[in-house]
Amino acid sequence: MAQFAELFTLLSLFSVLVSKGSSSPPPAKEQWDYVEVRPGAHIFWWLYYADSYQDLPLILWLQGGPGGSGSGFGNFEEIGPLNRDLEPRKTSWVQAASVLFVDNPVGTGFSYAERPDGFATNVSTVASDMLVLLQKFFAQIPELQSNPFYIFSESYGGKMAAAISLELNKAIAQGSVKCNFAGVALGDSWISPLDSVMTWGPYLYATSLLDDSGLKDLTSAAEDVKEAVQQQQFLKATELWSVAETVVEQNTNGVNFYNILTQQPDEKTASFAGGNFISLQAHRHIRPLHKQSLSELMNGPIRKKLGIIPQNVTWGGQAEEVFSNMAGDFMRPVVDIVDQLLAAGVNVTVYNGQLDLIVDTLGQELWVKKLKWEGLPSFTQMRWTPLDDPASPGVTGAFYKTYKNFAFYWILKAGHMIPSDQGPMALQMLKMITQQD
Template sequence: MACSTQATSNCFLCSLVFLLFCFPWQFVLAQKRIYNLPGFDGPLPFALETGYVEVDEEKGVELFYYFIESERNPEDPLLLWLTGGPGCSSFNGLIFEIGPLGFDLQNYVDGLPSIYYKPDSWTQVSNVIFVDSPVGAGYSYSRTAEGYQTSDTEAARQLLRFLYKWFEEHPKFKSNHLYISGSSYSGIIVPILTLEIVIAKESHGAPFNLKGYLAGNPITDANFDQEAKVPFVHGMALISDELYESTKKSCSGKYVNPSNIHCAKNLDAVDEVIKDVNKDHILEPSCPSPIQKPGQIHSKAIGNIFYKEEVPLGSYGQLQARTCRREGDPILMFWANNDTVKDTLGVRKGTIVYWERCAHLSYTFDVQSAVPYHLTLTSKGYPSLIFSGDHDMNAPYIGTQGWIRSLNFSIVDDWRPWYVDGQVAGFTRRYSNNLTFVTVKGAGHTAAEYKPKECLAMIKRWLSGAPL
């Protein structure tokens, strides 16, 4: 028997309540346009969207993202940006590297920190999707425990799934030139994902307008990255000629796995000499890493000042002499864990216990070298931009140069300086197969955090096809 109009309405409402209670995720909007952010004065001067994309239905893996449209033209290239770790939130890229926002930590007193607009953002010349990947990073989460078991190759596969679904929801960007990009440990993931896209295009015509990829201060292969540390610290005058020559001779130029006791002792001596040097940037102060608890700032690691008691949030202000780049991490985590902030960003309630800048993951490192991926991609002619801060000891530019040389590509444009505002911004060399290597003078790990103006000029020229 048919229901009356009122009865039908009641039936529908009852069914809707049942579905919302039993299956809440299906009824939460996957995308949210953000017009204002806590701590930012006034409306945002650019288009920001946040959201989730489910990349593994069986395990319930949801990747969170921030999408910022180009401030110049939405038809500009589209960059997928990945942050390293693995396990660091892509919010690092947005706030500290290539995005248009920053925290005013120098003037912080208490409460939520102020956020300011940064003009030297890559969103001046491109659309950027910042993805919290792999699952467990940032606000990304899984509805099952097994969903948190991930790896290099699994992260890349899930990101490929992310792109398929994201473009389905954003069809107007399908024709934009697509570039896969990232920094630090994402130097492993970027070429893996890029090759996954190429295979998908070649095998079944996947709808990706892929034009190339780029990696900053990339972790690539321990046989190059770690082997480069000793010659790097010698070249930077951090160890003596005598120690360098003794280490080089006893280790036969191989420093990762010492083959004899003399080599091991020399490497210990090198580590002892440089133990107090900041590995992210050898010219900056070396400071202890901030240790934080939910709702508190741990006071043992604020600048170069040490305290015996924990300082509750809100009492952090008035602490001056902030000399360390990472001393603001507790403030960042206070902001990201604030309920108002999470509501504004559209973070699903109950999915994240505590947001961390870099989370510890259950992660399998199943790709030991990204060099074969670079060889395949560049041999297919996909343009690549590999850039390094020349004061980075974590991923020394010497190691990056080494694996690029191992590709045996011919040099098209030999080593030369490149300029910004009439000043040398670094040095560059271009190889066959559209591979460009760039150093950013005075930058650390990672380059865009230390030299935003220069890195914006670099990416603007490279994306346009102009020589650096």
């Protein structure tokens, strides 16, 4: 049975808020539960209701990795009502929408697989699992069936969001899922992995983070990835992608893949002695989403608050297995799925951070230009429109352009995690996409 709670009745969290002198009230209503999407495969979800949820959209947030937890990182580090220190977040998306965090694929965050074959190995399984969850979610909470429902995503979550959106659109037409699907937003998303890898060199070189020798080394490594992708050797391509990242680190003295203005937050992973490339990539890209302080919060007071986490399940404990099982699908592009969404009339938004490296804007623009969507020529000819930064009136915070059912937002001074880097701008973008401004 789903768990309901008034956050102010949960003494374990309220005492922290009081001790920090918070004057802002916590969200009025939450709900969480598990869904068994396949035998032995359990996905955890956590819903925050907006104050006037009857009049506001519902947002599904999908984290990256694969193996990064939305209930943890997305919630407490990016868009949830409280930050990691359990202080109210001024730019929480719960101000403008009810927000549903889902720990997917199976094994992510508090989600878990009871046996090895419970993990997903491709985005098709991820999408079918999510359809089971959404079907049960909307049946369980019918008051949200008519709210405009958007899927927002980040990083690898965008690849999953595209696949999920396509299957959801079909399921709604068939009547198997009851919801008011209004669109999908792909944030710094792993839609065309090769386009990202092939533009790392030019991007880093143009920003004076590579010299000529470094550019040569990275170009060679990227060409190896390209050859593997072209030969449909996707597991090999994932391994070579890991090699290319090591080349980046060695030639930039450890530039941060999530924001080029910073260095890796901990020890250089180029010297990581964790064994195979799966462990290395988990160290690079999942560990930052599962910081020790966040892990302590999730496995301590949050676990106690939720009250439904099985005793043998640790938040984030299966994250590396999630990535390992998806490694053979990791480098597959899903540009064709975006094309199908556009052709079906689904509203699609792409948004990207100016300072992101792992999914750099150059690469995003490349795959967008490859779309077969009939509106692309008109979209391409359009000039973008500047947006003021809400935190600094008169200063440009972003550019955007939109044509028919496709939009692109370029978010300035932001890296991979846009809501963390530019919270006010991200919140304004959310309102624009959901037609609240």
